[in-house]
Amino acid sequence: MRLTKLRLFDYRNIGEIEIAPSPGTNLFSGQNGQGKTNLLESIYLLGYGRSFRTATPRDCIQHGRPECRVEGTVEHGNLTRDLKVTITREDKKLFLHGKPAAVDEFVGNLHILAFAHEHLKVVRGGPADRRAFLDRAMVTLYPGHLKQLAAYERSLRQRNQVLTAVREGRRPIDRDLLDSWEETLAGSGAKILSNRRRYAEQMKEELPQGLFGTDVLKMHYVSTVATDDMDAPRIEAVFRERLQQARDSDLRAGYTSTGPHRDDLKLYVNGKSLVDFGSAGQQRSALLALYFSQMEIHRKCHGHYPVFLVDDAEAELDEQRLHTFLEYVSQKTQLFLTSAKNFLLPAMPGNTRCFEISDGRMICK
Numbered sequence: 001m002r003l004t005k006l007r008l009f010d011y012r013n014i015g016e017i018e019i020a021p022s023p024g025t026n027l028f029s030g031q032n033g034q035g036k037t038n039l040l041e042s043i044y045l046l047g048y049g050r051s052f053r054t055a056t057p058r059d060c061i062q063h064g065r066p067e068c069r070v071e072g073t074v075e076h077g078n079l080t081r082d083l084k085v086t087i088t089r090e091d092k093k094l095f096l097h098g099k100p101a102a103v104d105e106f107v108g109n110l111h112i113l114a115f116a117h118e119h120l121k122v123v124r125g126g127p128a129d130r131r132a133f134l135d136r137a138m139v140t141l142y143p144g145h146l147k148q149l150a151a152y153e154r155s156l157r158q159r160n161q162v163l164t165a166v167r168e169g170r171r172p173i174d175r176d177l178l179d180s181w182e183e184t185l186a187g188s189g190a191k192i193l194s195n196r197r198r199y200a201e202q203m204k205e206e207l208p209q210g211l212f213g214t215d216v217l218k219m220h221y222v223s224t225v226a227t228d229d230m231d232a233p234r235i236e237a238v239f240r241e242r243l244q245q246a247r248d249s250d251l252r253a254g255y256t257s258t259g260p261h262r263d264d265l266k267l268y269v270n271g272k273s274l275v276d277f278g279s280a281g282q283q284r285s286a287l288l289a290l291y292f293s294q295m296e297i298h299r300k301c302h303g304h305y306p307v308f309l310v311d312d313a314e315a316e317l318d319e320q321r322l323h324t325f326l327e328y329v330s331q332k333t334q335l336f337l338t339s340a341k342n343f344l345l346p347a348m349p350g351n352t353r354c355f356e357i358s359d360g361r362m363i364c365k
Contacts, residue, residue, distance in 0.1 A: 001111055001304050002334040003043060005073040010062040012038040013360040024351030025330050028338045035360040036338035040116070040311050043336060046072040046083045047112030047307070048136065049094050049103050052119070057092040074110045076304070081109045104147055108140045111298065111306035113291050117316060122290070123274055123283040127264035134196050134265060137294045141301050142195045148188045152260070155184040160255050167254040182243040185259060189225070190236035193260045197221050197228070199297070200265060206293035211324055212285035215269050219290075224262045284316060288325055295332070305333035313337045 006019045013035050028036040037053075041060075044052050051060060061068045067088040074081040083106070084095040094106040121129035138145050159181040165171040200221035207217060225242055226235045242258045250257055267274040269282050278286065291308075298306050308329050310316070317325060329335055330351070356363050
């Protein structure tokens with residue numbers, strides 16, 4: 001799978017630009033603030049239908065313009081997919097082959113993994129960052145995962161609203177209503193939890209060791225609902241019971257205290273918590289190792305590696321880690337990197353295409 005064409009219109013500081021990427025490595029270079037990360041963000045947008053930098057789509061519109069647009073062509077074997085995202089001040093629309101597409105139809109046509117400063121939250125942040133890390137990679141592997149996440153979030157929001165209203169005295173307890181939301185939570189939550197645990201076990205099997213020295217990385221998915229030996233039907237039954245048992249305490253607290261929205265992916269380096277005790281270098285190495293395991297799972301499932309994005313490579317990876325990363329990835333898949341410094345150029349593999357960006361314009365290639 002590879003991106004063969006990228007076009008942007010009024011996207012952040014970029015007025016209009018068209019790029020024909022190399023099937024190998026692509027380097028976006030230029031000084032800070034020139035638009036390199038905007039290009040990488042636009043590719044991510046084509047993969048996931050959302051930005052990795054902002055939760056507000058209209059932030060991507062160039063100042064003073066009414067809308068922005070990103071278009072891309074993806075080739076996979078003999079198949080070609082045309083993707084487009086348009087963003088106005090009011091909404092965001094996704095298109096596949098020129099026709100409007102729902103999120104679950106759009107996501108998965110361009111398979112992407114991304115390493116940016118924001119993603120270091122996986123090894124430095126809280127449980128929500130690690131859950132999102134798993135879910136992003138799972139959407140192309142588990143059909144319906146996005147729909148299950150949406151159904152769960154909707155039911156969780158509704159149950160929490162009822163709990164909060166009761167706690168604040170704005171409404172009486174409606175146990176039938178709580179029963180209905182808990183039924184949906186149990187059904188979708190069991191599927192999400194079962195899939196996450198299965199995927200985490202796959203990641204364990206594919207974790208590379210020894211790439212970045214002698215550190216030993218381990219991981220374990222920790223659930224507030226299920227033990228490791230439960231299948232999906234059993235998880236659903238136990239989750240339903242836990243919700244009912246916790247209802248009175250949840251009513252006092254005003255939120256739902258148990259479920260996959262409270263789970264965590266625990267990470268350990270040399271037996272200690274990576275988040276609490278890992279050095280900055282260990283955390284970066286661990287995140288790359290996690291990505292490498294996801295790449296191998298993806299290949300085994302789909303028969304190809306996902307496209308890989310790396311923002312501000314020299315800031316996030318020291319020279320040794322960068323060389324290890326390039327050696328591991330560059331011969332496997334299409335790669336996009338940004339850099340504000342020219343010292344990366346000698347390290348680039350022979351199939352690299354370089355694009356220099358200045359003030360939102362490509363000045364050479």
